[in-house]
Amino acid sequence: MNLFKETKLYSMITGACPVCHQESMYIESNPYKIGSTLKMHERCSHCSTKYKMEPSFFFGAMYVSYPVGIAFACAAFVISYFILKIDILTSFLIICGVMIFLLPIILRLSRNIWINFFKSYKKQKTPS
Structure with missing residues (x-):
């Protein structure tokens, strides 16, 4: 993942601070802890970026x-129907299952993408 460090893609995928990439925006790293899936820090402890701008x-x-x-639904359909050759009704049920199972991931990923529309990475100056 360090290949994408210092890019918006890194912040979108990992949920790292969009400005410094030093810490996670989320209090709980596991998105499947349902009670805290969307709980976020108020600010980044490293660069003081405020996550909820308004x-x-x-x-x-x-x-x-x-x-x-x-x-995600299209990927599930292509894999189940075209690659695994599963009938259409079973493919639909697989899509429903995938969407339910990946809901916490989709919620976090969409938040990560949204905040990266408004914030950009700023390279930290190293003391010399």
Whole structure:
């Protein structure tokens, strides 16, 4: 993953601070702890970036979660129907199962993408 360090893609995939990439934006690293899936730190402890720039900031992530969910659903369909040659009804049930199982991942991923629309990585100056 260090290959993508210092890029927006790194922050989107890992959930790291979009400005410094030094820590996770989320309090709990495991997205499947349902009670704390979306609980975030108020600010980055390393660079003091405020994650919620305004009240209801992450409502915009709903617009991102739709295409992210469609991408996962299409991938599940292509794999189940075309590659594994499973019938259409079973493929539909597999898509439903994949969407339910990946819901916490989709929620976090869409938040990560949304905040990266507004924040950019800033390389930290090293003391010389």
